[in-house]
Amino acid sequence: MIITLEASAEERRSAKAPHELFTVNTVIVHLFFSLAMIKLFNMGMNLAIGSSIALSFFIIVYTFFRTKKSKQDDPYLVYLHWQLSLNRYKLLIGAYVFYFLVNSLSLVITTDAPASMDGSNIMDSILSLLGVVPLFFAVLISVVLGSGSMFNAGRGEVDEKLSQKYPQ
Template identity: 30%
Template sequence: MHYQVTDQETHLAKNPHHIFNINIIITHLFISMIILEIGSTVTLLVIPFLSSLVLAYIYFHGKKVQQKGSWFVSAHWALAWQRSKTLLISYGIALVMVLLYVLIDTLFPGGFSMNDFSAEGTQTNLGEIITIRFAALVIFLAVLITFLQTGISVYDAGKGIIDPKIEKVLSRNSDSNAEIGEGDDEVHHKGKKQLNSKETDNSDA
């Protein structure tokens, strides 16, 4: 849905999405690469911890924006928080997987190890490797999906667009940005006013 917005509102509406994606780039790309080079597997827990601090900022700052900002800007902060919850859920699933492995390994020590057939008689802990890989896969999928979605949201914010379903999270009132209609550059919803291509171009101008 296209909304009647000012240039300042479109600029401010992009901020939560920029923060979300910068957080992903720094924590899940750069910091994870550094940890894999010089740290241990356990040190990887630093990544979701640091990321969660940024996601918490998105939540609390979004609440402040709702008190003093326009509905359109507040809606984009709310949308960024919805994406943040997806990422936090992936962290939770990964943590549960690791804790289950630790519990099983404590009850049955060495049960997931394989002999390396080396002269030193060392063993590889297959349970730890499999658990870490699957936990990382869960987080990777969440990161990939939300990163792509957020990139689209940056474009939408610049065009004065947001999915009207966000009203389920942040209700509208008489002071909310006026609806213009749904253009060709977005998903259409039943019962919503539709814009033709010319009207869409005019609303983006």
């Protein structure tokens, strides 16, 4: 159930900031940055995605520390939205772990394909795509969640369960 907290226009605008950062991280960093690395710099897909994950990790760390600071310094609505944004990164982190686990399988899986068929290259491609698909869906889901949260923040709304989990 969604509850509305008393908040000024400035507080509601500040509460949108963590979701804007979250959306920038999911859209710009994961979609556009990795695509630009592949197309403009002719990087391999794994290297480009790894670079975008590394950049995203720095944004997640910033969000973690900003949430801790927000708990002490900001109004309750703003803090709750920083906390919500931080909680939403769990989905992406899970997708990162899955991506790295699947891609690391290429270190232990060997193929008996002749050199002319380049079996290891085929296996790397299959594992790469297998790791990217859940990551792509996690990014898409995150974009939808982030924009919905941005709308709620602009109206001064939070989920009642979130406010109970993180009391004032």
